[in-house]
Amino acid sequence: MDATGLSRRKLLGVGASALTVSFAGCMGGGGDGDDDIPENTVIVGPDNRFVFEPDSLTVSPGTEVTWEWESDTHNIVVQSQPDGASWEGTEGGETNTFNTGYVYSYTFETPGTYEYDCAPHRQQGMVGEIIVEE
Structure with a gap:
C-alpha cells in the first residue's frame, strides 16, 4: 500500500472505472454531432459531404x-416503400435538385x-431510410 492508503489494485480499478465512463460518451447517443x-x-x-x-x-x-439542405445539388428519390404508401420524394424526380x-x-x-x-450522389453512397414502426 502506498502513502495514501490505496492499494495498487484498488487504484487500477478506479482508473478503469473512470476510463469506462470517459468512453461511454463515444459509444453513441451523445457527442456524435447529432445533438444539434x-x-x-x-x-x-x-x-459538403x-x-x-x-x-x-x-x-x-x-x-x-x-x-x-446544408449543401447544393441534392434531391430525395424514393427507391422502395411499403405496399399502400405513396411517398414520392422531392418534386421533379431524379433530375431536379435543390x-x-x-x-x-x-x-x-x-x-x-x-x-x-440522392440521385446525383447515389454512386457516392448518399442513401437513407425511414423506418415507420407502430
Whole structure:
C-alpha cells in the first residue's frame, strides 16, 4: 500500500472505472454531432459531404420528417416503400435538385421501411431510410 492508503489494485480499478465512463460518451447517443439536429429532422449534405444525417431514422405512424439542405445539388428519390404508401420524394424526380436552405417535409403514415437516395450522389453512397414502426 502506498502513502495514501490505496492499494495498487484498488487504484487500477478506479482508473478503469473512470476510463469506462470517459468512453461511454463515444459509444453513441451523445457527442456524435447529432445533438444539434432537431427531432425527426434529416440534414442533407452536411459539411459538403454526400450523406443524409442521420442515414436511418425510426418514427411512429403520423410523424412528419423534415429534411434540411446544408449543401447544393441534392434531391430525395424514393427507391422502395411499403405496399399502400405513396411517398414520392422531392418534386421533379431524379433530375431536379435543390440547394442550401431548401426544406422538404413528409408525414409518414404507413408502417414499414422507406429507402431513398440522392440521385446525383447515389454512386457516392448518399442513401437513407425511414423506418415507420407502430
